[in-house]
Amino acid sequence: MLAIQPTDNSQQLSLSANLPDFIREGLNDCFNLPTLPSAAIKVLDVARSPNANVKAYAEAIQTDPILTMRLLALANSAYYARRAPTIHTCREAVARVGLDTTLATTLSFNLFKLKDQAAYLQRVWSRSLIAAIAARYLAEQLCPGQAGFVFTAALLQDIGVLALKALYPEDVEAIYEPLPTHHSELIHSEQLQFGCDHATVGAWLAAKWGVPTHLAEAISTSHSDFTFAPIDLFCVRISGLIADAWLAPSPAHSLVSLMRKLKNHTEAQHIVLAELLSTIETQLPSLADVLEITAPKNLDSDALMAEAQHLLFQQTLALNARLEQQQSELANLLKRQDELEVCSRIDPLTGLANRGWLEEQLSEHFTHCREEGRNLSVAFIDLDHFKMVNDQYGHLVGDVILENFGKLLRELVRDSDLAGRFGGEEFMIIMPNEDAHSAQQLVKQILQKLAEQPIAYVENQPIHITVSIGIACLHDGGFADSRELMNAADQTMYFVKHSGRCGIAIYGQ
Numbered sequence: 486m487l488a489i490q491p492t493d494n495s496q497q498l499s500l501s502a503n504l505p506d507f508i509r510e511g512l513n514d515c516f517n518l519p520t521l522p523s524a525a526i527k528v529l530d531v532a533r534s535p536n537a538n539v540k541a542y543a544e545a546i547q548t549d550p551i552l553t554m555r556l557l558a559l560a561n562s563a564y565y566a567r568r569a570p571t572i573h574t575c576r577e578a579v580a581r582v583g584l585d586t587t588l589a590t591t592l593s594f595n596l597f598k599l600k601d602q603a604a605y606l607q608r609v610w611s612r613s614l615i616a617a618i619a620a621r622y623l624a625e626q627l628c629p630g631q632a633g634f635v636f637t638a639a640l641l642q643d644i645g646v647l648a649l650k651a652l653y654p655e656d657v658e659a660i661y662e663p664l665p666t667h668h669s670e671l672i673h674s675e676q677l678q679f680g681c682d683h684a685t686v687g688a689w690l691a692a693k694w695g696v697p698t699h700l701a702e703a704i705s706t707s708h709s710d711f712t713f714a715p716i717d718l719f720c721v722r723i724s725g726l727i728a729d730a731w732l733a734p735s736p737a738h739s740l741v742s743l744m745r746k747l748k749n750h751t752e753a754q755h756i757v758l759a760e761l762l763s764t765i766e767t768q769l770p771s772l773a774d775v776l777e778i779t780a781p782k783n784l785d786s787d788a789l790m791a792e793a794q795h796l797l798f799q800q801t802l803a804l805n806a807r808l809e810q811q812q813s814e815l816a817n818l819l820k821r822q823d824e825l826e827v828c829s830r831i832d833p834l835t836g837l838a839n840r841g842w843l844e845e846q847l848s849e850h851f852t853h854c855r856e857e858g859r860n861l862s863v864a865f866i867d868l869d870h871f872k873m874v875n876d877q878y879g880h881l882v883g884d885v886i887l888e889n890f891g892k893l894l895r896e897l898v899r900d901s902d903l904a905g906r907f908g909g910e911e912f913m914i915i916m917p918n919e920d921a922h923s924a925q926q927l928v929k930q931i932l933q934k935l936a937e938q939p940i941a942y943v944e945n946q947p948i949h950i951t952v953s954i955g956i957a958c959l960h961d962g963g964f965a966d967s968r969e970l971m972n973a974a975d976q977t978m979y980f981v982k983h984s985g986r987c988g989i990a991i992y993g994q
């Protein structure tokens with residue numbers, strides 16, 4: 486292996502600005518960072534040159550017989566060969582797998598095959614492998630021209646783990662063993678421990694090797710949100726999530742939650758999930774074989790897809806049921822709120838409007854009638870000598886009388902009027918659009934009715950009551966507000982009281 490070449494472009498990588506200083510200094514001084522085989526460095530040189538072509542790639546690879554064998558194996562694998570004849574030369578192999586895949590294979594050559602691989606590294610490579618297959622499939626559907634680049638970026642997206650391992654072996658071991666179930670937990674632990682995650686470190690390492698800047702940036706942003714990502718980076722970012730679902734303890738559950746995240750993404754609508762899963766299932770063993778790593782657990786993609794669909798269906802049903810329940814709870818709450826609102830306006834004994842509602846309504850009518858030049862009358866009604874009634878017959882009878890008087894008012898008032906109990910034995914009628922004369926006609930009927938019929942019976946003995954009524958009209962005084970109008974009606978009622986009760990008087994007359 487060679488030392489790092491002068492093609493180092495880590496300084497130019499804007500995203501490596503996210504590296505904390507102590508990590509950057511540590512990486513710069515670290516003597517055992519993973520390096521590339523000399524053939525890989527030559528291939529990278531070719532990749533950077535303007536005349537990168539099959540011939541130049543092949544010539545660079547041929548300097549390393551093992552790498553050449555590896556590439557031939559890949560080109561003759563089921564995926565690349567399909568039914569084509571077996572090939573025997575490096576040039577044919579490069580032509581068949583493409584320049585980007587050749588670069589990816591070359592770069593990953595000595596990264597994956599470390600003999601003393603700990604379980605967590607195996608897991609990291611498993612993720613890279615699955616992600617690379619998924620990424621290439623996605624790119625072939627969404628941006629075919631970039632499939633090779635996307636494959637390489639996905640394959641190398643977790644190489645930062647190697648750099649962190651070289652720099653802080655003990656810390657890395659503490660974080661990675663036992664390996665967190667979800668990649669996001671790993672990222673979180675790295676952020677806490679190092680102030681950055683392995684994607685940022687991996688991008689720095691790749692840039693240090695001299696990989697094209699766009700590739701280093703794709704690694705650096707591999708954990709970022711995919712929502713507004715350019716299509717090639719979208720493929721890389723999604724690939725990691727698909728690999729995480731594949732390796733999750735319950736792949737179907739993880740897949741369903743990924744499907745939900747992708748639901749509103751336009752590009753994602755073109756992905757045929759069943760086909761993607763089947764591609765992973767088919768290609769995983771051969772790619773693992775070529776890269777000489779232990780193949781990760783393989784899944785039956787049909788069974789996985791069926792389980793995911795079943796789960797999705799069940800979750801949708803449960804969601805719908807929950808939605809229906811919430812809607813019905815909301816409807817009940819609204820109904821209850823309406824009932825409470827009505828209750829808050831009603832006097833419980835008489836069922837008429839209570840004082841609060843009377844005052845509110847009077848204020849509104851006062852404003853509107855005054856603005857529109859309409860008249861408005863208010864009648865204040867007080868039962869006469871009600872204390873004596875209570876004293877003579879008791880409070881229960883008093884209550885019945887108040888209740889019956891309420892009924893009487895309800896029968897007499899029109900729909901446009903509002904009758905209410907102001908408090909105790911005091912009542913009020915609001916009559917929009919009515920002048921003193923018509924208001925008087927209405928309240929006269931109250932006196933008549935009370936004279937004609939008893940308000941209640943006690944032991945079959947009829948009880949009669951009388952009332953005193955004061956009327957005030959908007960047009961008959963310069964009232965500043967509804968309160969003044971109401972006070973005028975009240976004062977007029979007291980005038981009737983002082984004049985002997987059982988009668989009607991009109992303010993100002």
Ligand SMILES: Nc1nc2c(ncn2[C@@H]2O[C@H](COP(=O)(O)OP(=O)(O)OP(=O)(O)O)[C@@H](O)[C@H]2O)c(=O)[nH]1
Pocket residue numbers: 867868869870871872873875879880881882883884887908909910982
């Ligand atoms: N039964 C019953 N009595 C009530 C209620 N609210 C107020 N009262 C009674 O109404 C009576 C009002 O008495 P006063 O204010 O002295 O008036 P009044 O006896 O009607 O005399 P005038 O108004 O001057 O004719 C009191 O005895 C109160 O206890 C109620 O909800 N139920």
